Amino acid sequence: MSEPIERVAVQVDRLCWTGILLGLAFTMTNVQQFAAAGAPVWSLAWSAAWLLDPMVSLVLLAILRAEQVTARHGVRMGGWVRTAKWFTLGATYVMNTWSAYAAGSAALVVLHSVPPLVVFVAAEAVTDLRDKLGSAVAVSVVEPTSLQSNVQQPAKRPGQRTSFADYLAVARAARTPDVVVTPAWVREVTECSRGLSSRLAAALRAEVQS
Structure with missing residues (x-):
């Protein structure tokens, strides 16, 4: 989508x-x-x-x-x-x-x-x-990901955290060719924590440059 x-x-x-x-x-x-x-x-x-x-x-x-x-x-x-x-x-x-x-x-x-x-x-x-349009991309990525998670995986227990790989997958799918990958942008599309957003941004930039 x-x-x-x-x-x-x-x-x-x-x-x-x-x-x-x-x-x-x-x-x-x-x-x-x-x-x-x-x-x-x-x-x-x-x-x-x-x-x-x-x-x-x-x-x-x-x-x-x-x-x-x-x-x-x-x-x-x-x-x-x-x-x-x-x-x-x-x-x-x-x-x-x-x-x-x-x-x-x-x-x-x-x-x-x-x-x-x-x-x-x-x-x-x-x-x-x-x-x-960027917001629409983010919504279209997050919503199917959430639905798929609810269907294929058991409900999360209280306090269970989303994995680094899950956050990275959402950010990867939301990125468009003209997006400048920054921690602020990662937080916007994944709603992750400030500390994690820096690691996710670095990982995504490394993928793009490789």
């Missing part, structure tokens, strides 16, 4: 990031024209104008990727990170639509607003989507 969800999670992640990259690529020409301000083609000012959009976009992509990873482990970003994200998104929108607003063309405003707005929405949605 968990394998299809994992595949969907990877597909959703790739599609969202592809959409974000295409949206940013679409804005590059308009931003270049805004920065060049009518400079002759191949002049120094015209050539340098191509650097403005990648400069903003690379910072934005770095923030989005870092935010996605930290959110998966329950770590909240500070105010400066949020400010930087929304500043770069806002700057991209303004530079991309400036000429359309100046021309007073509603059609151009709509045309040049759609890609930045898609990036805005996807930037917020991609983190939540990946987090919820």
Whole structure:
């Protein structure tokens, strides 16, 4: 049951990031024209104008990727990170639509607003989507494991502990290719103790690297 969800999670992640990259690529020409301000083609000012959009976009992509990873482990970003994200998104929108607003063309405003707005929405949605899909993977792994344990094994006596191998099997099944294996992530998907999570994370990382 968990394998299809994992595949969907990877597909959703790739599609969202592809959409974000295409949206940013679409804005590059308009931003270049805004920065060049009518400079002759191949002049120094015209050539340098191509650097403005990648400069903003690379910072934005770095923030989005870092935010996605930290959110998966329950770590909240500070105010400066949020400010930087929304500043770069806002700057991209303004530079991309400036000429359309100046021309007073509603059609151009709509045309040049759609890609930045898609990036805005996807930037917020991609983190939540990946987090919820990760939770779905964990639930789909833990529930069948619990049912199988109840059917094939006698009921546990009070105080009986889940084995290291059982915890490791749950963590192994829940891991997706883009997951960073940390003790915090192991505790999230297995609900093991803090001390055991470090050993489980080390064992799982060793398996991945071998």
